Amino acid sequence: MEEPKPKLLLIDDDECLLRLMSIRLEGEGFDVTSVNNATHALRLTYNNAYDVVLSDLRMPGMDGLNLFDELLLKHRDLPVILMTAHGTIKDAVAATQRGVFSFLTKPVDHKELRQTLLKAVSQTSRQTNIGEWCAGIVTRSPGMIRLLKQAEQVADKNVSVLISGASGTGKELLAKAIHKASDRHDKPFVAINCGALPEDLLESELFGHVKGSYTGAFKDTTGLFREAEGGTLFLDEIGDMPLSLQVKLLRALQERSVRPVGSSQSIEIDVRIISATHKDLQKAMKTGEFREDLFYRLNVVNLEIPTLKDRFEDIPMLAEHLLRQSAEKHDIDVLKFADDAITLMSKSDWPGNVRQLVNVVERCVALTSSQIIPASLVEQALSQENKYWPSLTEARDSFEYEYLCRLLQLTEGNVTRASDLAGRNRTDMHKLMKKHGLVAADFRSA
Numbered sequence: 001m002e003e004p005k006p007k008l009l010l011i012d013d014d015e016c017l018l019r020l021m022s023i024r025l026e027g028e029g030f031d032v033t034s035v036n037n038a039t040h041a042l043r044l045t046y047n048n049a050y051d052v053v054l055s056d057l058r059m060p061g062m063d064g065l066n067l068f069d070e071l072l073l074k075h076r077d078l079p080v081i082l083m084t085a086h087g088t089i090k091d092a093v094a095a096t097q098r099g100v101f102s103f104l105t106k107p108v109d110h111k112e113l114r115q116t117l118l119k120a121v122s123q124t125s126r127q128t129n130i131g132e133w134c135a136g137i138v139t140r141s142p143g144m145i146r147l148l149k150q151a152e153q154v155a156d157k158n159v160s161v162l163i164s165g166a167s168g169t170g171k172e173l174l175a176k177a178i179h180k181a182s183d184r185h186d187k188p189f190v191a192i193n194c195g196a197l198p199e200d201l202l203e204s205e206l207f208g209h210v211k212g213s214y215t216g217a218f219k220d221t222t223g224l225f226r227e228a229e230g231g232t233l234f235l236d237e238i239g240d241m242p243l244s245l246q247v248k249l250l251r252a253l254q255e256r257s258v259r260p261v262g263s264s265q266s267i268e269i270d271v272r273i274i275s276a277t278h279k280d281l282q283k284a285m286k287t288g289e290f291r292e293d294l295f296y297r298l299n300v301v302n303l304e305i306p307t308l309k310d311r312f313e314d315i316p317m318l319a320e321h322l323l324r325q326s327a328e329k330h331d332i333d334v335l336k337f338a339d340d341a342i343t344l345m346s347k348s349d350w351p352g353n354v355r356q357l358v359n360v361v362e363r364c365v366a367l368t369s370s371q372i373i374p375a376s377l378v379e380q381a382l383s384q385e386n387k388y389w390p391s392l393t394e395a396r397d398s399f400e401y402e403y404l405c406r407l408l409q410l411t412e413g414n415v416t417r418a419s420d421l422a423g424r425n426r427t428d429m430h431k432l433m434k435k436h437g438l439v440a441a442d443f444r445s446a
Contacts, residue, residue, distance in 0.1 A: 005031040006121040007048075011041045011055040011067070012083075021054075028114060038062035042070050050078060052101075052120040054113075057084035068100055077321070079120035083108055099335045122316060133181035137173060138321045141311035147303060148177075154301045155181035160253075162238075162298050163276040165305030167394060168355030171276035172236060174305060179232040184272055187231030190224050195240030195393040203245055207252070209261035225258045225269050232272045237393050238298065239279035239290060243431075250294045273298065278393075289435065308350040308357060315346045318354065322361040323373070334368055340375040348382060401436045405443075408433075413443035 008030040012018045015036060022034045033048070035041050038055065039062050045053075053071065057064040064082045071078055079101035102116045122140065133155070134148050154161060155178045163171045172191060179189045192205060208223025224233060235241075241249065252258050253273065257266040275298045284290035308315065319337055327334045337345070350356055363381040364373045404418075411417040419429040433440070 005029055006051040006117075007031045008033070008117065009041055009044065009050045009053045009055075010034040011036070011038055011053070011059070011064075013037060013056060013059045024110070025117075030117070038064065038067040042067060045071065045075060045078075052117055053078060053080045054117065055080065055082055057082045065100075072099065077324075081116055081120060122313060134174075134177040137170070137177060138318050139311065139314050140317060141306070141314045143306050144311055144314065147174075147305065150301075151178050151303055152181055154178070156183055158272060159300040160273045160275070160298050161301045161303060162281075163274065163303050163305065164281075165276075165278065166307050166353055167278045168353035169305040169307060170354050171305060172234060174303065175232070175234045175274045175276065178274060179234075179272075182232070182272065184231050188228050189232050189234065190228035191234040191236060192224055193236045193393065195237040195396065199242045199245055202241070203248065204261050206245075207248070207258045207260050210263045212262065220260070223258060223260060225252065225271055226267065228271045230270055232274055235273065235275040235298075237277055237279075238275040239277040239281055239284055240393060243289070243291065246291045246294050250291065250297060253294075253297050287434075308353040312346055315350075315357070316342045318357060319345055319361055322358055323365060326362050326365040330365060332365055332368075333371060334365055334373060335371045337364075337373045337378070338375055341373055341378040344375050344378050344382070397436075400432065401438075404432060404436060404438055408438065408440060408443040411443075413440040415440050 006029070008025060010018065010022060010025070010032055011034075012021070013036050018034050018036060022032045026032050033044065033050070035044065038059055041053070041055070042062070053067075055064040055067055062070075064080075064084075068080045068082070071080060081102045081104065082100055083104045083106055085106040101120050104113060104116065133152065137144075137148065139145060139148070151161075151174060161175075161178060163174055165171055175191070176189055179185060192202075194202060197205060204221065204223070206224050208221045208226060211218065211220050235249075252269070255266070256270070257268045259266045281290050281295055281299075285292050285295055308318075319342065323334065323337065326332070345357075345360070352359070360378065360381045363384065364377050367381075368377060403422075407418045407421060408415075411421065415426060415429055415433075419426045422429065424432075
């Protein structure tokens with residue numbers, strides 16, 4: 001399928017120049033709509049979506065800057081490039097400070113114009129033939145667009161979806177978008193991180209409990225399955241769910257009913273399951289850490305989100321999108337990143353993916369003293385981010401591994417003593433050691 005042409009709205013009161021530029025830009029692959037005044041152009045934007053606006057600055061009636069101001073109110077993400085035969089440094093500075101994407105002087109160098117237009121198109125956050133259901137996901141990456149179209153295809157089918165991908169890629173955001181596109185969109189979307197709670201608490205959270213079923217159970221609770229009735233339950237980090245609880249989850253999915261902790265009665269449920277993991281569940285099945293039957297029950301459709309590095313073309317527009325969100329949230333007067341700052345971000349590795357990019361943008365917005373964020377500030381934020389802030393699951397796993405290593409060193413590999421010190425039984429200790437690939441013999445003295 002052929003990629004759609006970038007849509008360009010061209011405005012100039014010089015009819016001859018307008019015709020000439022339209023022909024030339026159409027020949028270079030743009031879908032050009034040309035008009036000779038800004039008022040007409042503004043009306044066109046009410047019912048049509050454009051990737052970029054290219055306008056003369058000086059025109060009778062509404063001029064280019066007035067047009068930009070109007071577009072800013074309703075189409076904040078739409079890049080505007082201004083041209084003028086009367087260009088001055090003062091005009092250019094004023095325009096860029098107000099958020100105009102670029103400022104070109106006539107006669108326009110066509111190579112410079114083409115590069116500026118392509119750059120503007122690559123940074124616009126207008127979605128390409130996807131839809132309102134995933135408006136919160138900012139992308140122009142062909143791979144991501146294909147993924148979103150697959151997600152849209154399965155959204156209305158009542159099948160389980162497993163979203164895989166590295167930490168920080170936005171798995172919950174995709175799960176919410178699928179829920180929004182489904183026929184369950186007017187029912188609850190309920191999320192839980194399966195790696196963030198101990199086993200007994202996680203069971204109670206999922207299935208509910210009856211009063212008095214355990215110490216601290218002072219009243220009946222419904223549990224998340226019943227809270228999500230008619231809607232979607234999102235099980236994040238499903239690969240961290242304990243094996244014993246995997247059995248109970250499988251039974252609930254097979255029988256379409258849940259039994260609260262301490263109850264003898266099962267309750268029917270109507271819930272769509274979307275799960276997510278950063279782990280390799282195929283490998284976990286081979287090592288016995290994840291049940292094969294549960295895997296096939298959850299993995300009816302698999303959607304794998306690429307890393308941010310693998311969708312590098314999204315970095316400029318994502319950064320600008322996050323900057324606008326952060327500036328509005330914290331009420332800070334900042335317009336954009338400098339070009340060399342965008343280049344620096346585009347070349348970075350982003351091991352923490354979109355979550356790390358959010359942190360860098362937030363830090364830059366908080367620390368900037370100018371409306372345009374320089375590369376030096378981005379470099380500073382990136383150097384601090386290299387001390388990568390892990391997710392809760394990653395932090396817990398890291399602590400758990402270090403703790404077990406120190407404990408086994410202290411007890412010279414004696415699992416019984418280690419279990420006593422940790423306040424866990426031997427079975428739990430062996431499970432934890434297996435999870436982290438630790439062998440007691442490696443810690444025993446020669």
